[in-house]
Structures are given as structure tokens and as C-alpha cells.
Amino acid sequence: MERVPTPDEVRALVQPLDELDRKVLGGLLALWMSEPARVRDREWTSQAFVQVATVAHGFDAEDGPATTEDVERIRRYAAEHMQRVVRVGLSLFVRVAHDLQDRAGGFGLDSARECVRSYLE
Numbered sequence: 462m463e464r465v466p467t468p469d470e471v472r473a474l475v476q477p478l479d480e481l482d483r484k485v486l487g488g489l490l491a492l493w494m495s496e497p498a499r500v501r502d503r504e505w506t507s508q509a510f511v512q513v514a515t516v517a518h519g520f521d522a523e524d525g526p527a528t529t530e531d532v533e534r535i536r537r538y539a540a541e542h543m544q545r546v547v548r549v550g551l552s553l554f555v556r557v558a559h560d561l562q563d564r565a566g567g568f569g570l571d572s573a574r575e576c577v578r579s580y581l582e
């Protein structure tokens with residue numbers, strides 16, 4: 462990314478995402494915000510994406526082990542959506558950091574979540 466995307470550019474990237482993609486995007490952003498040093502770690506991000514996607518699909522470890530069909534559904538979702546959702550997520554992450562740069566409260570997690578929500582609505 463050569464420059465910070467404008468708010469309108471970020472909204473245009475987010476707009477076509479469906480509800481599931483937005484859930485995964487929100488979860489991924491929350492993980493990046495809690496561990497910002499990991500944003501550039503592709504392997505960690507891929508693993509985080511799959512974990513968030515698994516939860517977003519409604520799977521819960523308390524329901525017992527995943528079936529082969531469950532695993533295939535998550536694998537297929539990741540193959541079809543990961544690249545786009547991660548790209549949108551990176552743009553949104555950079556935009557939120559830029560938005561918070563001049564804010565009196567700075568980079569607090571609550572203010573970052575609030576800012577992310579404003580782009581996801």
C-alpha cells in the first residue's frame with residue numbers, strides 16, 4: 462500500500478462485503494488491534510482468518526469435533542474470501558490508524574473499535 466486510503470475508498474471496499482465477510486473482517490481487525498505487530502505476518506494472519514471464519518460460521522468447540530463437511534466448508538470459504546477480506550482489512554486498519562492519529566484519545570482500543578464500526582455500518 463503506497464498511501465493511506467481515503468474514507469470513501471475504504472467504504473467502497475467494505476460496501477460489497479456480505480454479512481459473513483463483515484463478521485470475519487471485524488474479528489480479524491480486533492485481533493490485529495490486540496497484536497498490531499502481527500499485521501504483516503502472513504502465516505499468523507491466515508491462521509487468524511481461519512479461526513475467525515470458523516467462529517463466524519457458527520462452529521463451537523463445545524459442539525464436538527468438526528466433521529469433514531464442516532472443515533471443507535471453512536476451507537472453501539477461506540479459499541474464496543480470504544484474499545479480498547484481508548486486503549479490505551489492511552486498508553481499513555491503515556485508515557483507522559490514520560484517523561486516530563490526530564484524535565485526542567489517541568490509539569485506545571475502544572476508540573479504534575468505534576472507528577472501525579463507523580466504516581462497517
